[in-house]
Amino acid sequence: MDVILIGFMGSGKTTIGKLLAEMLLVPHTDLDQEIVESAGQTIKDFFSKYGEVKFRELEHKILLNQLKKNGVLSTGGGTPINIQNLEILQATKTPVILLEASTNTILERVGKSEERPLVNQMSTRQLTSLRAERMPFYQECADLRINTDNRSPVEITEQIYRYLLDTNQYSINSKVKF
Numbered sequence: 001m002d003v004i005l006i007g008f009m010g011s012g013k014t015t016i017g018k019l020l021a022e023m024l025l026v027p028h029t030d031l032d033q034e035i036v037e038s039a040g041q042t043i044k045d046f047f048s049k050y051g052e053v054k055f056r057e058l059e060h061k062i063l064l065n066q067l068k069k070n071g072v073l074s075t076g077g078g079t080p081i082n083i084q085n086l087e088i089l090q091a092t093k094t095p096v097i098l099l100e101a102s103t104n105t106i107l108e109r110v111g112k113s114e115e116r117p118l119v120n121q122m123s124t125r126q127l128t129s130l131r132a133e134r135m136p137f138y139q140e141c142a143d144l145r146i147n148t149d150n151r152s153p154v155e156i157t158e159q160i161y162r163y164l165l166d167t168n169q170y171s172i173n174s175k176v177k178f
């Protein structure tokens with residue numbers, strides 16, 4: 001992969017990943033989408049049939065396969081919480097970008113989301129504490145942190161693009177990392 005996006009649910013990983021891939025002229029992969037395709041069912045159905053532990057096992061297996069591809073990878077909000085995944089994200093030379101958002105922003109964006117089992121099961125207080133619990137894991141592996149509150153997807157994407165150019169992690173001419 002050329003860039004990996006991490007962050008809590010609703011931070012914009014899927015949205016920004018698509019835009020960034022268009023800007024970099026590389027493919028976009030969404031880990032959740034790959035899981036849905038591999039499992040042949042929605043994440044919500046998978047969670048209710050097999051539970052979160054099985055979901056994490058499948059997520060880890062699919063992450064390993066996806067890392068070999070090129071392009072932008074949008075992870076799921078829980079991906080870096082699995083210790084094996086965290087170690088991969090810490091060790092990789094690929095830039096790992098953390099999208100951050102306040103609990104209020106997250107609730108505004110995904111509070112009514114039907115397809116996110118963890119959002120559906122939790123009260124605002126539980127979601128706030130889950131976000132706080134996860135933050136150290138995200139920070140452990142992030143090369144760049146971006147606060148997405150009150151910022152448009154295009155602005156955020158441009159910031160990542162500029163970061164990649166400025167740190168020589170993307171070349172306009174080659175369209176691949178060097």
Ligand SMILES: Nc1ncnc2c1ncn2[C@@H]1O[C@H](COP(=O)(O)OP(=O)(O)O)[C@@H](O)[C@H]1O
Pocket residue numbers: 007008009010011012013014015016074109110148151152153156
């Ligand atoms: N910067 C942003 N500003 C406003 N809305 C956003 C922003 N980023 C994402 N969204 C919206 O928030 C919701 C969740 O975004 P998504 O990209 O699916 O997040 P994630 O993949 O991190 O869970 C979507 O409805 C999306 O359109």
Ligand SMILES: O=C(O)C1=C[C@@H](OP(=O)(O)O)[C@@H](O)[C@H](O)C1
Pocket residue numbers: 007008009010013014032043075076077078079115116117118
């Ligand atoms: O935070 C999590 O544990 C999850 C986040 C979701 O992805 P998004 O972060 O893209 O919503 C999805 O992987 C699943 O519902 C579990």
Ligand SMILES: [Mg+2]
Pocket residue numbers: 013014015032074075076
């Ligand atoms: Mg997503």
